[in-house]
Amino acid sequence: MNNFTYDIPTKVYFGEYQLGHLGPELKNYGKKVLLTYGGGSIKKSGLYDKILEEIEKAGLELFELSGIDPNPRVASVNAGAEICRKEGIDVLLAVGGGSVIDCTKFIGAAAYHEGDAWDILTKKVTVEKCLPIITVLTLAATGSEMDAAGVISNPDTNDKIGMMFPVMRPKVSFLDPTLTYSVNQYQTACGAVDIMSHIIEVYFQTDQDLYMLDAVMEGLMKTVLKYGPIAMAEPENYEARANLMWASSWAINGFIRGGKRHAWSCHPMEHELSAFYDITHGLGLAILIPRWMDYVLNGETAGRFYQFGVNVFEIDAGLPEMEVAKKSIEKLKAFFFETLGLESTLTEIGIDDARFGEMAEKAAKLGATKHGFWPLTAGDIEKIFRMCL
Template sequence: MLNFIYKNQTEILFGKGQMSEITSRLPENAKVLLLFGGGSIKKNGVYDQAMSALAGVDVIEFGGVEPNPTYETLMQAVASAKEHNVNFILAVGGGSVIDGAKFVAAAYNFAGEPWDILVKGAEFSNPLPIGAVLTLPATGSESNGNSVVTKKETSQKRAFSSPSVQPVFAVLDPEYTFSLPERQVSNGVVDAFVHVIEQYLTYPVNAPLQDRFAEGILQTLISEGPKALSEPQNYDVRANVMWSATMALNGLIGQGVPQDWSTHMIGHELTALYNLDHAQTLAIVLPALMHVQKEQKSIKIQQLGERVFGFNYSDEAEQIDKTIKAVQDFFEAMAVKTRLADYDLDEQAIDAVVNNLEKNELTTLGEHGDIDLAKVKQILALAL
């Protein structure tokens, strides 16, 4: 097992009715920027519950944060936050809104060009504190310090991470997910699944507890994900999916083990260029990447097949191929297509992704740093 330091500062308020707890977690004399997305929270009752819980608190609203939040919109939120001298951000929505809140928090007191936080790793200090009310389980953003932002002007999707912008609390009420469209449910399950894979499907370092944690999350998503589509009002199913997505990327299963993230890096470029849903890009890239990297990932792919999918083929090559096919079949069962052609993309998209990766200096991906641009082309060609 590799060395690690781990601390998770987010207080999880899990279950029905936990919104009522948020006011007691706010700073004294709170002036809150309420950040949200396209307005669905005003249709499903979450907005009303939030405003009821915030009764007596000075609240400034900023809506319109997009899926795959854009730098351009978030800079407007920064301006609004500064204009009203807010001292706390409450992000109500899915991972995009919470990611956006982290960027706003970091940019609020940043003296330079805020895009440098994402592209140059510029240091920032004294970010605004954040609370989160999760409405779409997927990214785990509610209890980690990660943020991904897209700049429309340049078709760049870049990330930063800092424990200083991790939410101080997060409300996880499974009932808030009952009204989600099927597409968002599907995407959320696939996203969480791939988050686990990025931390699990590398090479062994004698970390059996992390492996078992990861396998438990994967098994739960495989079991409960399809039920979330067929039984949208099932509280227990939604609770299990929500908690699995949080546990997939709150840092726990990634401690002391190598991590990959190449599927995400390649997928980000597909989103930035063609506005595909994040989970759609992951479903396209991962099975093909597993094929191309099956020699390097051989032991863990076989372990995935045995422990998660129940395969026990005597032939190593068959075990690997069946496991990769099972991953792809799971994505399809969650109604997320797994080919570039399914999204009307062809060879030109491959070249565009490779060019963007080169422009963003992302030319050595993977846990071994051995996925170069030629391999990216090979992966995407296999995903056509």
């Protein structure tokens, strides 16, 4: 068991009608607010007006950056950073899902960097300062509202890179489950996969674990299994939306990691899929994860799959270890492709093997996949991509 530092100071207002706290919280950090958001959905839903009202009530000065894309691009980061520098922004207010929040984190960091924000993603500069960030979450998926990481794409180079700096962690996040009522079935399904994937990336470890955190992770995964389908069938089911929302934060804020060393395996692979084909992150993960599991399941790793099968899917503990392990993967496939109804192959979404070699090289080059639950070379990754066809 390895040592670790736990340091997750994000304050969360959870529930409906909490926006009355937004103005005072923003005011704690200054007067000039840069509001960041994506397309027009927050205007359509009325959330934009409510936020403007709170900002006005608090006597704050508002600036805006809209049009942040899913798979957010470095161009948005640069545009935001320039506003921050030019206007002397004090605090960032990200309203949206993970894409908006991720982008805003790098805006906060890039505000202190005179050059291209992409230098941060390529590790040319280290982030030591970041403008304070407050978020209003509208999608339960990435957990960006409570973690210190973000992922940015560069379409010029087909790169999609994730980075983490403690100073980028949001100071305050507003989690109102009703704001996710309008998330459609498909995005709800992709969000459920994303939450599940963050737990799976940590749960599958060979390090000797804190059993306590295993139990917490199993509880979080069962939460997703239970409420993902309910939220799809009944979009305005508060209990389902609330459970998914709070689970999304705890799947990735760092708590469940507890000193585990292994790097993540499936995210680096999926980032190549999204970078080359701009697909939804959760869909890419749904297709990849079970094939990665098929590939890494062996005599050495079966124990962990057995525990996954018994404690998460309630498979009979009396069956042979390998049988339970295989069944657990089948159960996960059934959840992703039948219950959540997602496409199950890359072929179905129009992706062929034309660029698998190049993508696998890029994924391997980032280095993490060598240090995962089961070490993966570029060759391994290419094979896993092929299993997804």
